[in-house]
Amino acid sequence: MKKLIPAIIQDVNTKQVLMLGYMNDDALRLTEETGNVHFWSRSRKTLWMKGETSGNILRVCEIVDDCDSDALLIKVNPKGPTCHTGSVSCFSNAFLRTLESLIVDRKSKMPEGSYTTSLFEKGLDGICPKITEEADEVVRAALDESDQRLSEECADLTYHMLVLLAARDMGLSDIVDELKKRSKT
Numbered sequence: 485m486k487k488l489i490p491a492i493i494q495d496v497n498t499k500q501v502l503m504l505g506y507m508n509d510d511a512l513r514l515t516e517e518t519g520n521v522h523f524w525s526r527s528r529k530t531l532w533m534k535g536e537t538s539g540n541i542l543r544v545c546e547i548v549d550d551c552d553s554d555a556l557l558i559k560v561n562p563k564g565p566t567c568h569t570g571s572v573s574c575f576s577n578a579f580l581r582t583l584e585s586l587i588v589d590r591k592s593k594m595p596e597g598s599y600t601t602s603l604f605e606k607g608l609d610g611i612c613p614k615i616t617e618e619a620d621e622v623v624r625a626a627l628d629e630s631d632q633r634l635s636e637e638c639a640d641l642t643y644h645m646l647v648l649l650a651a652r653d654m655g656l657s658d659i660v661d662e663l664k665k666r667s668k669t
Contacts, residue, residue: 488524489556493566496545496559502566503574507556519544521558540564572660580656587650603647611648618644
């Protein structure tokens with residue numbers, strides 16, 4: 485096997501570090517030829533293209549080597565989340581994605597005794613007033629209560645927002661996409 489070089493992958497627009505992978509000469513050559521990031525898998529001992537199974541490819545915008553030429557910074561336009569967990573970045577907190585997945589699972593299975601199930605059973609007519617109630621509690625906590633209380637109320641609102649999104653067959657990615665569109669104006 486040829487020498488491996490670390491490749492730091494960065495979103496060209498947000499500047500967020502998305503992941504770290506390793507490249508050999510063949511991976512770098514394929515990356516340059518195709519415009520899609522390729523890596524050398526140290527565990528499988530083979531070349532692979534990021535997104536070859538998920539479709540979440542990394543389109544190359546620029547490749548920069550460091551001063552010693554022993555590491556690469558690859559600026560990309562990601563097509564979908566980068567991390568295998570579904571997160572935008574391998575370095576971000578994946579908890580919200582995990583919670584979102586749990587809520588979607590509850591919607592699918594509707595387990596008895598689950599608070600989330602009870603919300604789905606009420607439908608939008610039950611979920612939407614809960615959003616209004618939680619948003620009001622956030623505002624009251626922000627104006628009159630402790631930071632801890634504000635944090636608790638924001639958590640309640642976020643949870644109920646995720647339930648609402650799931651009820652409409654939407655998710656966090658829809659919000660992130662909208663925020664990205666707005667950040668480009």
